[in-house]
Amino acid sequence: MSKPRLISFKICPFAQRSVLLLKEKNVDFDLEFINPEEPPLWFTELSPTGKVPVLDVNGTAVFESAVIAEYLDETNPPSIHPSDPLQKATNRAWVEYTSDIYVSIFKSIMAKEEAGLKTVQAELEDQLGGLDDVANNTPFFNGENFSMVDIAAAPIAVRLDILKNVTGYDALVDCPNLRTWFANLLARETVQASYVPDLKDILTGRMKSNESAILKI
Ligand SMILES: N[C@@H](CCC(=O)N[C@@H](CS)C(=O)NCC(=O)O)C(=O)O
Numbered sequence: 001m002s003k004p005r006l007i008s009f010k011i012c013p014f015a016q017r018s019v020l021l022l023k024e025k026n027v028d029f030d031l032e033f034i035n036p037e038e039p040p041l042w043f044t045e046l047s048p049t050g051k052v053p054v055l056d057v058n059g060t061a062v063f064e065s066a067v068i069a070e071y072l073d074e075t076n077p078p079s080i081h082p083s084d085p086l087q088k089a090t091n092r093a094w095v096e097y098t099s100d101i102y103v104s105i106f107k108s109i110m111a112k113e114e115a116g117l118k119t120v121q122a123e124l125e126d127q128l129g130g131l132d133d134v135a136n137n138t139p140f141f142n143g144e145n146f147s148m149v150d151i152a153a154a155p156i157a158v159r160l161d162i163l164k165n166v167t168g169y170d171a172l173v174d175c176p177n178l179r180t181w182f183a184n185l186l187a188r189e190t191v192q193a194s195y196v197p198d199l200k201d202i203l204t205g206r207m208k209s210n211e212s213a214i215l216k217i
Contacts, residue, residue, distance in 0.1 A: 005030040005056040007043060010196045011203060012036075013102045013155035014065040015053035020194035021069050021151050025076040066095055069148060080147050087142070094134065094141070095152040101127050105159050108169075109203065110210055117213040121171070128175050135177035139184045146188075154191045157182035162200045166207070167214050 006022065008015035010033055022029050034043050036052050046061050047054045055062040055071070062068050073079050081088045104124035111117035131153075135141065141149035160182070164170050172179050185191050196202070207215050 001058060003028050003030055005032060007032050007034060007046070007052050007054040007056065009034060009036050009052045011199065011206070012052050013105075013159065014051075014099075016155040016158070016194050017065045017151050018053045018055060018068045018072075020154055020190055021072050023190040023193055024080070024146070024151070025072055027072065027076055066092075066099075066152075069095075069151060073148070080145070080151075082142060082145070082147065091142070091147055091149050094131070094149045097127075097131065098149070098152045098156060101131070101156050102159075105156065105163075108171075108214060109163070109207055109212060111213050112211060114213045114217060117217070121169070124171055125174065128171055128178060132175035132178045135181050137177045137180050140181065150185060153182075154185045154188075154194065157185040158191070158195055158199070159203075161186055162203055163214070166200065166204050169214060 004022075004027065006015070006018055006029055008019065008031060019031065034040060034052065036043075036050060039047075039050060043054075044050065046056060047063060048061065049063055051063065053063070053065055053068060055068045057071075062071050073081060082091060101124065104120055104127055107120040108117065108124055111120055136143070138144070140146050141153070160171050172182065206212075
């Protein structure tokens with residue numbers, strides 16, 4: 001059995017989740033970056049959706065970040081899910097919830113007009129507020145134990161931190177619980193190793209070349 005190979009895109013938060021879990025589980029893996037906007041032919045043949053991340057396990061494509069996470073958790077025990085089925089179910093639901101937040105972050109980064117930016121920022125803050133309501137001012141989502149919700153949310157913490165540094169926009173101003181939780185995520189070694197060192201520069205470059213409104217206000 002050869003090493004699993006993760007196909008990623010440098011700025012993709014969903015792929016960052018997979019890298020983070022592979023590192024948390026100490027799995028030896030190969031990492032290959034592509035640009036899904038200009039995919040190589042081999043990737044088009046491997047990926048049923050054309051999206052990253054894809055985990056290539058001996059030629060079988062496991063796709064969708066939440067499914068990749070479940071596969072890695074099952075095949076590399078112990079599970080980081082809570083054992084109680086109800087808590088596990090609510091954790092999975094909050095993993096889903098975090099996925100929509102990435103869409104709002106992306107729209108905030110790419111909005112060209114100030115009015116449109118205000119609308120997407122309000123949507124983003126509303127979603128973050130919903131997550132803040134269920135966070136408990138504890139180190140991680142479930143308390144002391146690092147879980148799948150932490151895996152799913154860590155790339156949000158990284159992107160909001162970059163946005164704050166580059167533009168001054170603080171999406172967490174009304175989210176005290178998320179501030180505690182996200183600070184713990186940002187301090188974790190595996191989280192720091194889950195994204196490329198030039199992520200901030202790449203995102204800043206994208207905002208500049210797009211003439212994004214968020215850079216002007
Ligand atoms: N639901 C998917 C979303 C993955 C996704 O949207 N990936 C983006 C990059 S961040 C992509 O590959 N986009 C290319 C496309 O839509 O063709 C997951 O969780 O894995």
